[in-house]
Amino acid sequence: MSNLKNIEDVDLYAILDIQISATESEIKKAYRKKALQCHPDKNPDDPKAAETFHELSRALEILTDASARAAYDRVLRAKAAAKLRHQELDSKRQKLKEDLERREREAAAGQATRLTDEQKLAAEIERLQKEGSRLLLEEQQKVREEIQRKMEILSEPVWDSSLNRIKIKWKADKNDDNNGGYDEPLLRRFLKKYGNITALIMSPKKKGSALVEFSSKEASEMAVELEKGLPDNPLTLKWVNERPVLTTKRDYGGPSLVSDRDYESLVLTKMRQAAERQRLIEEMMKEEQS
Structure with missing residues (x-):
């Protein structure tokens, strides 16, 4: 000066x-x-x-x-x-x-x-x-x-549910219209006690298969460890990536603060992320069916 x-x-x-x-x-x-x-x-x-x-x-x-x-x-x-x-x-x-x-x-x-x-x-x-x-x-x-x-x-570590999907398996014949006794409402009822469910998708063609995402690491870990489903046809829950993955807020744009004028851009980014998540889940289900 x-x-x-x-x-x-x-x-x-x-x-x-x-x-x-x-x-x-x-x-x-x-x-x-x-x-x-x-x-x-x-x-x-x-x-x-x-x-x-x-x-x-x-x-x-x-x-x-x-x-x-x-x-x-x-x-x-x-x-x-x-x-x-x-x-x-x-x-x-x-x-x-x-x-x-x-x-x-x-x-x-x-x-x-x-x-x-x-x-x-x-x-x-x-x-x-x-x-x-x-x-x-x-x-x-x-x-x-x-x-x-x-x-x-x-x-700080951040939980991204799209990086921590859980694969759900159970026994079901390919011609079983009852899908081994499971449907989306029943799976949701079993899983929601662990925490908020971000996404739950039943395989549209392959029986006995689904994917789920939880909004928190704790809910995901408890579901994988504890949930068994129906006694006569138990569920098997496994990480798609073999183990939980944590990221940081720096991975989402660096240390700059989000101002009011950035809000619209942030919303559009979240919408694109949601669409990408849905696409990836559908692709993964197709791979399992093939």
Whole structure:
């Protein structure tokens, strides 16, 4: 960020995208929002990320300190007023004004105790640097903790029922219209006690065969271990992939957060996944029949 000599040339309010009338709460909120977007940990490939984050931190540090902000605002207002006056003066009057200001500065230089607004601002910034900003450190820590929390969530194991299908077998002759005593409602009644069933499909041609998906790992494991079905024609449940498979949320698009504008895309993705799941189950049933 700009050094102390030209801090007055930086628009700290524009950096945080807030109005000059913003409250301390609004300043903190704007800082967190911007910091989460440009934090170096989230932008390892951006060489300017650290510089941008430092600019945000300096803006928060000055604008949340009452004395430093007051000094900065005075400089800001003075520069705005000066800019307006400069625009209204023609070249001749501008030269006269600059000569007058030069003489005033030379006269003020002889007064040892008089400080300009710029000098007061520099003194406030120097004070902040010496004292350290507790609030700045707290806000930076909150940003780091928020990023860490979201990264941990994205790394947590996730159960995908489409990767953990269970094959169900029982005895049934190919000409048995009763299918060995089993139909979908009966299978569902046996299986639903273990947990929510995501999908259950009976083989349309091959007797004594079905596939089931549960929404949780616990339900799937209990069903495989415990369910026997009818005593006179027991069921056999086995993993299609031989054992449970876990994935992570990172496998579904990386660590970026889903915003409101991404919702429609997310819904379409889920619909495509559901269609793909149905297609895969049907293909697997066809393979068993062949």
